[in-house]
Amino acid sequence: GDSRLRMGCSMQPPSKTMNFTDLGLAEPLVRAVHAQGYDTPTPIQAQAIPALIKGNDLLGLAETGSGKTAAFALPLLSMLATNGTPRLPKSARALILAPTRELAIQIGDSMREYGKYLGLKYAMIYGGVGISPQVRTMQTGVDVLVATPGRLLDLMNNRAVKLDTVTHFVLDEADRMLDMGFIHDVRKIVAALPKVRQSL
Numbered sequence: 001g002d003s004r005l006r007m008g009c010s011m012q013p014p015s016k017t018m019n020f021t022d023l024g025l026a027e028p029l030v031r032a033v034h035a036q037g038y039d040t041p042t043p044i045q046a047q048a049i050p051a052l053i054k055g056n057d058l059l060g061l062a063e064t065g066s067g068k069t070a071a072f073a074l075p076l077l078s079m080l081a082t083n084g085t086p087r088l089p090k091s092a093r094a095l096i097l098a099p100t101r102e103l104a105i106q107i108g109d110s111m112r113e114y115g116k117y118l119g120l121k122y123a124m125i126y127g128g129v130g131i132s133p134q135v136r137t138m139q140t141g142v143d144v145l146v147a148t149p150g151r152l153l154d155l156m157n158n159r160a161v162k163l164d165t166v167t168h169f170v171l172d173e174a175d176r177m178l179d180m181g182f183i184h185d186v187r188k189i190v191a192a193l194p195k196v197r198q199s200l
């Protein structure tokens with residue numbers, strides 16, 4: 001597959017013998033990916049994970065099936081597990097925006113699985129279902145919030161979600177998000193994020 005990264009730093013070609021521990025992931029994550037049956041990082045994982053753990057912003061381009069989700073999910077979980085920023089009411093420490101409900105659920109399920117030894121809290125927010133359970137889930141705050149743009153804005157407008165403590169922001173399938181006409185929603189959401197953050 002054709003996987004490319006653009007980053008603000010020079011890149012070392014990944015070594016063939018690279019494993020998940022070498023990439024700098026916290027041990028409970030290495031255990032969880034091994035339990036998933038992953039032995040070797042894919043190229044986008046080998047390139048993205050060390051750069052993200054260092055705190056770089058990143059624009060990643062890779063096909064479906066390249067392991068793109070784990071390439072951002074694993075370093076994000078590792079950083080959340082090792083840095084001590086608190087979980088506050090109605091807030092999230094990491095925000096992942098996805099264009100569709102199906103993708104949001106898939107990302108949330110993957111992150112829960114990878115994070116099963118970490119004790120972090122997750123929420124998935126998307127349209128087409130009742131809003132009340134989502135409001136309740138957000139009351140005590142979460143570590144990881146996976147959301148589609150429209151429903152997230154509804155919750156922000158209802159003062160059920162605040163984004164002022166987000167330290168990590170992911171725009172997944174940014175190209176599809178723009179194709180689907182989410183640019184205005186995305187701009188409003190980005191405007192509510194802290195200026196100092198990691199963006200992917």
Ligand code: AMP
Binds near residue numbers: 037042068
């Ligand atoms: P994605 O490109 O994120 O949709 O991932 C494609 C599939 O590859 C998913 O089913 C993952 O569970 C799987 N996967 C991700 N990373 C690895 C890996 N390092 N080794 C084996 N399978 C993986």
